[in-house]
Amino acid sequence: SVSLTEREQVLGALLAAGINLRQQVLGGVAAASVGDAGDQARVLIDRGCRGVLLAPPFYFKNVTDEGLYRWFSQVCEKIGQRARDVFLYHIPSVTQAALSIDLIGRLKVAFPKVVVGVKDSGGDWAYTEKLLRTHADLILLIGDERHLAAGVRLGAQGAISGLANVCPAILLKLIEAGEEDPRVIRLVNELLEFPVTPAVKALIAHRANDPAWLNVRPPLVALSEAQAARLAGAYDAIFA
Incomplete structure (x- = not known):
């Protein structure tokens, strides 16, 4: 729900605020076409972001590993010689396009100086464990916080996490200790x-006492007042 123009504006605002994009920002790319994905990725690279979080195409369902391999390959080629630090994004609940362990291996071999990591938001521990054991040479980031400690113990380097917006200090301790x-x-x-x-x-709105955080863009819809209150109550009870 964020346009390409808005993405560029956000990056400009971060730079103006003194944020070091090379150290602190991994930019997301979500597109159905090779051309759009390549354009989004080039914006991130040209601005100097740490890397590109590249999700698979999401329009066609039940695509094969071969189809996904060709799509990712063409995106990397579209980016050109500037291509670097691409993290493959496994989030099948959203894209309906799972990244198999074998597919990741093929892309890693084909683009050894470009494909450097994977973000695993599948929520399937059996997959996560196999990913960590098979591709330990990649930077592996956990999306499901329930698997974060176990993932770190097997070699995961960290997380890209929704809850990092809510309780970052707690997640940092979990990552550092692996407990x-x-x-x-x-x-x-x-x-x-x-x-x-x-x-x-x-939850951010609750913690910040700022209802502006409840806002979302279509097609998402904000939680109802009752739902938000229920979730806030659960949070307070858990961290009492």
Whole structure:
């Protein structure tokens, strides 16, 4: 729901605020076509972002590994010689296009100086474990906070996490120690009772005491007042 023009404006605002994009910003790319994905990625690279989080195409369903391999390959070629630091984004609940362990291996071999990591937001521990054991040479980032501690113990380097917007210090301790925090698991389970992005924003609004954080863009819809209150109450009870 953020246009290409707005993405450029956001990057400009971050730079103006003194944010080091090379160290602190991994930019997301989500597009159905090779051309659009390449254009989005080039904006991020030209601005000097740390890397590109590249999701698979999402319009056609039940696509094959071969089809996904060709799509990712053409995106990397479209970016050209500037292509670098691409993190493949496994989030099948959204894209309906899972990145198989074998597909990741093919892309890693084909683009060894470009494909450097994977973000795993699949929420399937069996997949996560196999990914970590098979591709330990890649930077592996966990999306499901319930698997973060176990993932770190197997070599995951960290997370790109919705809850990092809510309780970053708690997640940092979890990553540094590799020890489970039952509170995090409980909070994720509560979040999953609602659409995730509106729920995360509702928690930020609760913690910041700022209802502006409840706003989302179509097609997402903000939580109702009752839903937001229920989630806030659960959060307060978990971290009391």
